[in-house]
Each structure stands twice: as C-alpha cells, then as structure tokens.
Amino acid sequence: MVSYPESVDHAAAPPSSASRLSVSHSSRRPHHRHGHSHHGGASYQPLNDFPIFSQTGDVEIVIAASNGQERRYLLHRLILAQCSGFFEASTSDALAPLGPARDDAPTESSPSLPSYPEDGSSSVLSGRASLQNGAPPRKRWRFELDWENRDGDEAPILVQRPPEYGKDFVQSVVHSTKPPAPPRSSFLRTMANMAGMQSAVHLPSTARGKEIPDAELDPLIRDYDNLFRIFYNYPPILNSVNVAVAYSECKSLLNLANMYDALPVVGPRIDHHLLRFSSRLFKQIAKYPPSYLKLGYLARSRVIFAEALIHVVGQWPAGLQQLRNSPLPDSVLDLIEDKVEDLEELKARVDAKLFRLTLTTSRGERVNPSNAYLDWLAVSLFRHWFVENSTPPPASILKNSSSRDPSREAPPPSSAASSGRVYRLIGSSSPDAYLSHDELKRFLKQRATASSDALYTRENLKRFERKMDEIKRLAREIVKPLLRNFLELDLKETDGVVGLPYLTCTKVEERDFPWD
Structure with missing residues (x-):
C-alpha cells in the first residue's frame, strides 16, 4: 500500500x-x-x-x-x-x-x-x-x-x-x-x-x-469506486460471504487496476480480502486453479499464486489451453513448465526405485524362482500391479464405429491424475489400500490351479502376506518425496485419506514468484 x-x-x-x-x-x-x-x-x-x-x-x-x-x-x-x-x-x-x-x-x-x-x-x-x-x-x-x-x-x-x-x-x-x-x-x-x-x-x-443500493450499483461504477477508495486507504466494498462472488468482484477490480497501472496498490487489498475466506478460498482454488493463478499473479499474492501453481503443475497439461488464452506473461508459463519438468524427474527416480524393489533371502541373495519361489511371486505381483496402474492402457486396435457418438465418450483420465492416485495408494498405511488379503488369496488359488500343485495352503498364504507387507513397507518409504503436500488446503477434507488424484509436492520458492 x-x-x-x-x-x-x-x-x-x-x-x-x-x-x-x-x-x-x-x-x-x-x-x-x-x-x-x-x-x-x-x-x-x-x-x-x-x-x-x-x-x-x-x-x-x-x-x-x-x-x-x-x-x-x-x-x-x-x-x-x-x-x-x-x-x-x-x-x-x-x-x-x-x-x-x-x-x-x-x-x-x-x-x-x-x-x-x-x-x-x-x-x-x-x-x-x-x-x-x-x-x-x-x-x-x-x-x-x-x-x-x-x-x-x-x-x-x-x-x-x-x-x-x-x-x-x-x-x-x-x-x-x-x-x-x-x-x-x-x-x-x-x-x-x-x-x-x-x-x-x-x-x-x-x-x-x-x-x-449495492445490489443495483453498476459493476463499472463499483469498480472505480473501489479503486479510488483503495487509493485513499479505505477498504474496498467487496462481498465477504460468497467466495465465488468475491472472486468475480476482485478479478474485475484487478483488471481495472491493471488498466491504470495501479496493481502494486490494489493487489495487497485484494490479497487481504480473499485470504479472509481461509479454507473456503483454498477449496475454491482447487476447483479452478488456472483462474486463481491469473488472479494471484495480478494481485501479487504469494499464497494464492503458489496454491494455484501447485494444482496447475499437478494436473498438467489439463489447464494449458486456458492459460494460453490468458494475459499472463511468458515467464509464468516458463515457471510452470520448469516445475512440471522437476516433478517428472522426481517421478522417474521414484519409478526406477519401485521397479528395482526386491526381496533377499537369508543369505543376502535376491529372490528368484529357484531360491525363494513364493517370495519371488510376491515381488512379481507387486511390479505387475504397479505397471498396470501407473501406465495408460494401450490404444484399441478396433476402428471406431461411424454410428458412435463421440460426444458421449468420456475422456480418458490424465496420466498425472492416475499416477497420483497410485503413489498415494502405495504411501497409504492401510494394509487393504491395494493388494488386499482377498486379492492375494485369489492370486495364490489361481496359481495353484494353473500349475496343479499344492501352492495354496494356509501357511503359504500367511507367508505370502508377510512378504507382501514387507514390500509395501519398502515401497512406502520410496514414494514419500512424492507425497509431500505444500498446499494450504487440508487434503483430508477433499477426498478422505487418498486426497487429490494428482501430486501436490511442488514447492514454490521465494525466487519463483515472477514479479520479484
């Protein structure tokens, strides 16, 4: 101010x-x-x-x-x-x-x-x-x-x-x-x-x-009146009950301030007003991250900009088109691409460790079909589950029927969302988050039927579960860097234990803000 x-x-x-x-x-x-x-x-x-x-x-x-x-x-x-x-x-x-x-x-x-x-x-x-x-x-x-x-x-x-x-x-x-x-x-x-x-x-x-009356006041007059009120250090008259209405009013006021080169003065007032909504604001940012990224940039709000940026990077490239149509400078898009690249590199390192994850015998040897067949089956099942759930399915070789209505087809889930859920499942402390007891039991029964041997027994099932628990514990430690949450939003309020379907581990440093 x-x-x-x-x-x-x-x-x-x-x-x-x-x-x-x-x-x-x-x-x-x-x-x-x-x-x-x-x-x-x-x-x-x-x-x-x-x-x-x-x-x-x-x-x-x-x-x-x-x-x-x-x-x-x-x-x-x-x-x-x-x-x-x-x-x-x-x-x-x-x-x-x-x-x-x-x-x-x-x-x-x-x-x-x-x-x-x-x-x-x-x-x-x-x-x-x-x-x-x-x-x-x-x-x-x-x-x-x-x-x-x-x-x-x-x-x-x-x-x-x-x-x-x-x-x-x-x-x-x-x-x-x-x-x-x-x-x-x-x-x-x-x-x-x-x-x-x-x-x-x-x-x-x-x-x-x-x-x-405020309800009948023309939005243009309201914006100019708020602009001049801020110039004279009066609080702007903005909605303080409905966060969606407040966003619309703040956005309009910021656009006006941008026209008259007054963002350094108006921005802090907008930042102060919106942050008073607290958790309601953060939930709204999670719904419309590209829109709030633009607002946070205009208002020079570190909290709003960083919160929206973490969502945008986690969902990338879902909001790319919307951001390209915005008046944001190239420096913001460059920042997003840099953060996406950093996230992909971190995911690649974690994936490599998960694929190399294995168990050893009492003599320190890696398990294989000849020295610990049941343990090797547990490792193989985990790797298969991870590949199936972390990579998109292959494209169908069947030609689309000319009578099919493409508007009725649901878009495929983004890789960012699907991989985010997988890492959160791996990082969960619940024993039934994935590869539960029933799944392991069914797997052993199928293997025993296919090989016509006595693989499925009560003792083998208990040993198989213990080995899978050991693999899950090792995997949980590997994915911890991806499960850090730098959002102000409490993820437990969004979707239970699992949280958002994408990763929120992007950290926004002070040097990252494009207006400094």
Whole structure:
C-alpha cells in the first residue's frame, strides 16, 4: 500500500477535521460525521472529504455507466499519481489544463470555493481574494470515461477533458438544498493549520446523499469506486460471504487496476480480502486453479499464486489451453513448465526405485524362482500391479464405429491424475489400500490351479502376506518425496485419506514468484 508522507502539500492532506464541523456548532460537536441542520431544516454534506475534496482537490473524475448511473469525484493529483502510473503520466505536465473561460468561473461576484495554494502554505484564499491579488487560477484536471472511441466490447478508459471550476462541479454532487455560508478566513486558517498535521490515510468517510443500493450499483461504477477508495486507504466494498462472488468482484477490480497501472496498490487489498475466506478460498482454488493463478499473479499474492501453481503443475497439461488464452506473461508459463519438468524427474527416480524393489533371502541373495519361489511371486505381483496402474492402457486396435457418438465418450483420465492416485495408494498405511488379503488369496488359488500343485495352503498364504507387507513397507518409504503436500488446503477434507488424484509436492520458492 502506498504510504502518504506527512510532508506533502495540502492537496494530499485535506482538512478532514473541518469537514466534520458545522459552521454554527464547530465547538460543540467536533466528531459528528454527517451534515447538520441549518436555519430552515436544510442539511448539507461535508465539502472536503472523500469523494469530494472541494477545498483541496484538483482532479475532477466523472464515472458514467451505460445504464445512466453516474458518480463524481474531486480528488488529489498527488495521491492519484502516487497510486497510479496512468494518473502520474496524465498529470505530469507542469502546466495543467486551466479550462476555457466559463460563465460560472470565479469572478468577483461569484467567488470560488476556498483552495490551498500549490506552494504548500497553510493559508487559504477565497476565489475573490485570489483574483484581487492577481493570483492565477488553481490548476485542475478533469477526466471522463470515453464511451465513443473504443473497439467493440472494449472497456472505456478515462480521457482528459477541460476542467470545471467553482460551484457547478461541487454542487452537482452535493445533495443539499442550501449550501453553507462561506467560513471566515480566520476560521479557515485555523482549520488549514490543523489539516497540515493530518494525513490522507486518516480521511473520514463521507455521506454522499442518497446512494444507489449495492445490489443495483453498476459493476463499472463499483469498480472505480473501489479503486479510488483503495487509493485513499479505505477498504474496498467487496462481498465477504460468497467466495465465488468475491472472486468475480476482485478479478474485475484487478483488471481495472491493471488498466491504470495501479496493481502494486490494489493487489495487497485484494490479497487481504480473499485470504479472509481461509479454507473456503483454498477449496475454491482447487476447483479452478488456472483462474486463481491469473488472479494471484495480478494481485501479487504469494499464497494464492503458489496454491494455484501447485494444482496447475499437478494436473498438467489439463489447464494449458486456458492459460494460453490468458494475459499472463511468458515467464509464468516458463515457471510452470520448469516445475512440471522437476516433478517428472522426481517421478522417474521414484519409478526406477519401485521397479528395482526386491526381496533377499537369508543369505543376502535376491529372490528368484529357484531360491525363494513364493517370495519371488510376491515381488512379481507387486511390479505387475504397479505397471498396470501407473501406465495408460494401450490404444484399441478396433476402428471406431461411424454410428458412435463421440460426444458421449468420456475422456480418458490424465496420466498425472492416475499416477497420483497410485503413489498415494502405495504411501497409504492401510494394509487393504491395494493388494488386499482377498486379492492375494485369489492370486495364490489361481496359481495353484494353473500349475496343479499344492501352492495354496494356509501357511503359504500367511507367508505370502508377510512378504507382501514387507514390500509395501519398502515401497512406502520410496514414494514419500512424492507425497509431500505444500498446499494450504487440508487434503483430508477433499477426498478422505487418498486426497487429490494428482501430486501436490511442488514447492514454490521465494525466487519463483515472477514479479520479484
């Protein structure tokens, strides 16, 4: 989050205390945040608070949605430029637009609202005093959404327009029947000195008249309002109940922040909001890892990005097409491919050890059909089971019938998912996870029938089970590196003991984050 130094000019530190005080009751109710009633019952809104800093603001922003909804802001160039590369570039010209002469521009008969000079002094001059002293008009910028010059469904972007001055802009957003009387200059000087000790970080919230309900607010206006709220260190208004709705709102806000080069400021707020969902967020990431990988990258969220990356690598190449259609940089795809390659190398080393796994006789010799036939059968059965369950079946040699509907055929399971389940079965401490007692008994009976010998006996079955248990124990140690879980998600909450069908042993180091 951008910090706001206390040494900035007064445009960045509006007199929030003054905005809370009414002219007639300033000494009695200094902490009241809403407009007071004046001599005829009329109420007014504070005139120097977010989103309208009428005394210190110098950037007018009008957000008009396609459905007719509109929201206006009068903010500070300094804060906008600190938070957004777009506003920094758009307002960097030393000669800011002053706008054409207007009928409602400040004149001796129509003074402008008080404003702070750009030189950082704490004195406040009214528009009349400024003109009498020959001071130039206050610099001001104005931005509006450009709905005309855009391609197709492309989102509109803010463009500069000639600025407005004085009462028109402010009164267009202040819902009052009677504006307050201009404060005395001595009172304003006091408030300005107080404001000089204030930071924009502590700006109070403000009532904005009759608001549109959140459910009816246009998403475009909601996103811009959240963007500016974050700039002024207010929490964004995002869904805190439904994680799916919160994801949609956060994604839209991040895309907007990306348009205006404000991700370093907005990203931490998104990260903080989503992580409050805790386990619900991690379960949602497991369902849609490519989508959350993109969101985690935009938000610069280490937790969300790493969580999604582990899922993407484990399922690879399931999410390849979706990631290729995303605005992610090549560095993210390169990172994924590197992690997939590391995982495949680890699996290859584990597979080699499993295929070489064997038992020895009491004399230290490897078992074979001649020196320990029953033990050799146990080793052979384990290797056969592992091959059958870790490699995809061979392609069918039968031609597809022309009458077969391909849309009804289920896609084959990915090798990543099938091998993941096999390793988890091997790593299970349950004796019946694979090659259970019944399977071993059936195997021995079939061998005895085929060879017409007395292989199947109670003693042979017990010895066969003991040897298979020894093989399982050795195999369990071999697959341990593949069964490490670096997810925040508790795998026992997803699918019992077995967990996810793919491996989650990918470790994301600090050096792996592509934005560092």
